[in-house]
Every structure is written in C-alpha cells, then in structure tokens.
Amino acid sequence: MSAFAVGRALLLVLLGALTVSVARAPAQSGSAGLSRAQAYARAAALDALGRKLFADPSLSASGRLACTTCHDPRFGYGPPNTRDVQLGGKTMREPGLRAVPSLKYLQAVPQFAEHYYESDDEGDPSVDNGPTGGLTWDGRVDRRRDQARLPLLSPFEMANDGAADVAAKVRKAGYADEMRRIFSDTIFDDSERAFAGVVEALEVYQQNAAEFYPYSSRYDGYLAGRVQLSPQETRGLALFNDPAKGNCANCHRSAPGNDGTPPQFTDYGLIAIGVPRNRHIPANADPNFYDLGACGPLRSDLAGRGEFCGLFRTPSLRNVALRKTFFHNGSVHSLREAVAFYVERDTDPDKWYARNANGKVRKYDDVPTQYQLNINSEPPFGARTADQPALSASEIDDIVAFLKTLSDAESTGR
Known part of the structure; x- marks a missing residue:
C-alpha cells in the first residue's frame, strides 16, 4: 500500500473513532458505557437520522428551506444556483450576508486559535501561522453540532425562534420515533435536550466519510x-x-x-x-x-x-x-x-x-x-x-x- 493510501486509511480510522466519541457523548445522550458494537450501532442510527433532518424543509419556519436547499450534494454540498447570497427567513425573502460555503472536507479543520503553530507540515513548531481554524467563514464555532445550530436559528435562514420551536417540529415529523429510540422515550419532554439531539444527529451525519470526504477526485x-x-x-x-x-x-x-x-x-x-x-x-x-x-x-x-x-x-x-x-x-x-x-x-x-x-x-x-x-x-x-x-x-x-x-x-x- 502506498504512503498516500496508508495515510488515507489512517485518517478514516481516526475519523471513525471521532464519530464513536461523538456518539458516546453522555451530556447529550446518556450513552456512556456502551460497548464498541453498541456505539457503532448508535452512530449508524444517528447518521440515518441526521440524513433525514438534513433533507427536511419542515424544520424551517417557512416550511420550504432544508439544509439540502443551500448545501446540495450534487454541488459538493454547496449552493446549486448563482445567487450571491441565499434567501431564507420566515417568508423565504430574507437575504443572507454571506455566500453559502461547502460542507465537504471540514473534518480536519482545527479549532479556532488566534495563534496557530503547526509542526507537522511546516516543519518548524515556532512558526506562528496567525488566526486559524473554526468551521464558519469567520471561525466562530469549532464543532459541527454548534455549526448546525446557526442556520436553524438564523433569521435569514431557517428562522426558528428557539430550541422549543425546532423540537416541536421534529416531534411532529415522521422520524420522531427514531429520536425516541436513540435518546429516550422522554426526549421531547425537554426541548433543549431534544434540540441537542437534533444537532448531534446532524453532526454525526456530516462525518459520513463516503459523502463528506470521499477523496474521489x-x-x-x-x-x-x-x-x-x-x-x-x-x-x-x-x-x-x-x-x-x-x-x-x-x-x-x-x-x-x-x-x-x-x-x-x-x-x-x-x-x-x-x-x-x-x-x-x-x-x-x-x-x-x-x-x-x-x-x-x-x-x-x-x-x-x-x-x-x-x-x-x-x-x-x-x-x-x-x-x-x-x-x-x-x-x-x-x-x-x-x-x-x-x-x-x-x-x-x-x-x-x-x-x-x-x-x-x-x-x-x-x-x-x-x-x-x-x-x-x-x-x-x-x-x-x-x-x-x-x-x-x-x-x-x-x-x-x-x-x-x-x-x-x-x-x-x-
């Protein structure tokens, strides 16, 4: 196997481990103590749920805007049209401030740091590369679940009024029982906890290597x-x-x-x-x-x-x-x-x-x-x-x- 192939395999193994660690997160889901097989099964369930959430326009205030509307898989999970900025909001007439970025190949983005020292590729750990990292255009969030919160609550995107608004929509959706099976039968009793489950599922889905970092060019x-x-x-x-x-x-x-x-x-x-x-x-x-x-x-x-x-x-x-x-x-x-x-x-x-x-x-x-x-x-x-x-x-x-x-x-x- 070539060095490139070995490196790629190692990367995917590490990212698989990351997915498992996300799936184990006790603060979100009470999943501490799972066996490896149970953790992988739970990650697979979250992946499937996240895929449905990602494609569901009913999660928006307008009922017309899904994640896939702006992050189209056919266009590298970026926008499918020529608009400078996309439209959203409660009436689908609110323009954003920035062009929509791609969601692919974000798995290795480091956490934001004002001063970033990278010894692996630069070869000199004393070199300050300046402000680096974060998942958005301005680097303001570091985790995919935190990134997923932004469009759900943005007034010019999905325009939900808060966690309770999102939880209520998911509770009415056809996949509500999947939420209950993954988290608990009482998941919708606490809207903040339900919202946390939604963004966790979206996070796990966006760690699907075959879709978000296939390296198939x-x-x-x-x-x-x-x-x-x-x-x-x-x-x-x-x-x-x-x-x-x-x-x-x-x-x-x-x-x-x-x-x-x-x-x-x-x-x-x-x-x-x-x-x-x-x-x-x-x-x-x-x-x-x-x-x-x-x-x-x-x-x-x-x-x-x-x-x-x-x-x-x-x-x-x-x-x-x-x-x-x-x-x-x-x-x-x-x-x-x-x-x-x-x-x-x-x-x-x-x-x-x-x-x-x-x-x-x-x-x-x-x-x-x-x-x-x-x-x-x-x-x-x-x-x-x-x-x-x-x-x-x-x-x-x-x-x-x-x-x-x-x-x-x-x-x-x-």
Whole structure:
C-alpha cells in the first residue's frame, strides 16, 4: 500500500473513532458505557437520522428551506444556483450576508486559535501561522453540532425562534420515533435536550466519510498513481504550486501531509484578500455597514480587535469547480474570474473596484481604511499597477483546468 493510501486509511480510522466519541457523548445522550458494537450501532442510527433532518424543509419556519436547499450534494454540498447570497427567513425573502460555503472536507479543520503553530507540515513548531481554524467563514464555532445550530436559528435562514420551536417540529415529523429510540422515550419532554439531539444527529451525519470526504477526485487518483493528468492540467498544477506564479499552494496546500494524509487544499488560516464590495447584498446598501469577518458582525467575541477585521477563513478548493459564486460575499461568479482576481487585484484595480464620485478607484472598498493594513500582499498580490500580472490569460486557463480535477466523482454540478 502506498504512503498516500496508508495515510488515507489512517485518517478514516481516526475519523471513525471521532464519530464513536461523538456518539458516546453522555451530556447529550446518556450513552456512556456502551460497548464498541453498541456505539457503532448508535452512530449508524444517528447518521440515518441526521440524513433525514438534513433533507427536511419542515424544520424551517417557512416550511420550504432544508439544509439540502443551500448545501446540495450534487454541488459538493454547496449552493446549486448563482445567487450571491441565499434567501431564507420566515417568508423565504430574507437575504443572507454571506455566500453559502461547502460542507465537504471540514473534518480536519482545527479549532479556532488566534495563534496557530503547526509542526507537522511546516516543519518548524515556532512558526506562528496567525488566526486559524473554526468551521464558519469567520471561525466562530469549532464543532459541527454548534455549526448546525446557526442556520436553524438564523433569521435569514431557517428562522426558528428557539430550541422549543425546532423540537416541536421534529416531534411532529415522521422520524420522531427514531429520536425516541436513540435518546429516550422522554426526549421531547425537554426541548433543549431534544434540540441537542437534533444537532448531534446532524453532526454525526456530516462525518459520513463516503459523502463528506470521499477523496474521489481525479487529482486523488493522480496522487495514488491511477490517473494521468492532461498536459494542460499538469501545467496548471505547476503554476498553482509555483511561488513566483500562482502561489496558490501557499494557502491552498496541494501536497499530501508528511503522514501521507490527502491534501485538504487549505491551510485553514483566516486572511483578508480585499475582495470587491458586493452591492447586490442588501445590507451593503448602507455605506456604514461592513462585513468584517472575524471581528463581526456575526462573530462577537473578537469585536473591537482591529487585527482581525476583514479576515475570513481560507476554504478548501476541493469541488471548487462546482461552485457558481466565489469568495465570502459571492461577488465573483466564475472560477476563471476568481483566479484572475488574485493576479489582477493590484495590477488592474479598475477592473475590480468601483470609483468614487471624483473618478478615483476605491481599492479594497469592502474594508474600511483603518483595517486595510490587514489585507494580504503576498504573491501573486503586491504588484504595482504598471506591472504585468503574475499569470497570463493562458496560464489562468491552465490553473482552472487543474482546479477542475478536484471535483469528487459523486458530484455532478447539474
């Protein structure tokens, strides 16, 4: 077995153990003391229940919004449409603040840390990688069950008024008896406990390796020696990795880990890249409103910490070719344009940013001036307007061709 295959097997074993540990959680379910076989059986039951919860629109206030509405399995558990942000709320007319991210390949995201030291891949445990981790765009939750709470209670998503609202809906659902079998006959007597059971089931379902981290892309086949990349894809991979060209692998790591684990195509870091303000997001009609990621408004514990303003977590690029909107604010609508932004942001700002009344380009217009020092200037950023972009048009096409090799075999994008 190759080092890659061994690493993958070890990863799946570890993640299986994680699922069992979740299933054992006594605070949620009273499942302490289960045998290994019982724990696996309980995890399987939670997986099946979570799948039903994930696809059930009746859990929303509108009765029309399920998790699958925005996290469609055919699109890498991301949105199936071209909307900058998705609509939800009690009337299905409330727009969100951010583009919906994919839920795939989140199993290895570390807990949020203001200062992250990674010795395994960096090789130097003294290197501070800065703010890293967390499961959302702003890193504000660390566990899948906590992430699952957010859309259930968000006023512009499923818009439930609280735990009791969710518990009442589940009690009426066709799978209520499954809740009772897994947790207890009295699970619905305590709405907080029932709600905790719901998000635990959603968490366990999202640890289903076959669906959420299958590593079935052509690139995985290439790393395993089973697939040949085309000449264009090969050029694109080289440009992706080249520090003097795309430098994409600086944040979107493309090589297996030192232990053979498959590349996740992210370093999990939080970074400000200064994407253009999206004026199609209704909240942005207020010139004084800014979505500043880690320092608010959806995250509150780092409010007032200027060094975190404008920072958003680097997403995995796996299945990126299935997306129809890009970046945290959905301001770009094609993969090619997303790649072009990186090499043209500083060489051709007029293409990307609006102008003031005096005709001057408002560069970095979605980040207030006092926080613009946070914006990343590592290559391919940092060039001057008079410079040539780090990538030519044909080289951008090559990188896009490579990125298409990262789509899982199970996803169709249709």
